[in-house]
Amino acid sequence: MKKEKDRQNKTIVTLQGGLGNQMFQYAAGKCLSVQTKSKLFFDTSFLDANNTTTDNFTARGYELEIFKNIDVPMISLGNKKLSFRLKNLFYPKNELYNEPHFHNDPAFFDLKPPVVIKGFFNSAFYFEQIKELIEKKAPTKKTAA
Numbered sequence: 458m459k460k461e462k463d464r465q466n467k468t469i470v471t472l473q474g475g476l477g478n479q480m481f482q483y484a485a486g487k488c489l490s491v492q493t494k495s496k497l498f499f500d501t502s503f504l505d506a507n508n509t510t511t512d513n514f515t516a517r518g519y520e521l522e523i524f525k526n527i528d529v530p531m532i533s534l535g536n537k538k539l540s541f542r543l544k545n546l547f548y549p550k551n552e553l554y555n556e557p558h559f560h561n562d563p564a565f566f567d568l569k570p571p572v573v574i575k576g577f578f579n580s581a582f583y584f585e586q587i588k589e590l591i592e593k594k595a596p597t598k599k600t601a602a
Contacts, residue, residue: 468495469532471575473503476520478577483521483529485565485578488587495570502535526593534573 470486472479483499490497501519510516521527554568556576565583568574584591 465571466493466495467498467571468493469498469500469534469571469573471500471503471534471573472519472521473507473517473575474577475515475517476523478579479519479521481578481580481583482574482576483527484587484591485576485583486574487591488584489565489568489572489574491587491590492566493568493570497529499529499531500534500573501531502533505533506535 468486468490470482472482474482486497486499489495499519499521504518507514508516508518519531521529552568552570552572554565554572554574554576556562556565556574556578559577559579561580561582565574581588
């Protein structure tokens with residue numbers, strides 16, 4: 458029973474855009490996962506599927522690795538071979554939240570895991586509650602002299 462509950466206790470953030478957008482997406486997902494006491498995951502399927510720059514689109518990859526204090530497991534729900542299995546494993550009821558607009562959406566904080574969130578979340582509104590946690594620097598490693 459506990460294993461099934463753990464399996465359902467996921468907040469998955471679909472990453473898209475460049476570094477700035479990914480920072481906001483991480484912060485919103487982190488806030489929701491802290492609030493709901495759920496495990497945070499990054500879904501990289503959009504980045505994986507859109508990896509070619511064209512005249513109208515700039516391809517982006519995962520860029521949050523520059524932050525040593527962001528340690529979030531990555532999955533790709535868009536991989537056709539894994540997609541069905543992962544969707545049933547992580548969110549069998551297809552709990553999906555698409556940010557409805559670029560305004561603050563109070564309904565965001567009513568979400569319950571398992572949930573996949575997709576949007577840009579370009580506002581401190583989505584992480585104000587954990588601002589200190591987001592700004593916390595990663596510990597530096599000391600090297601032998």
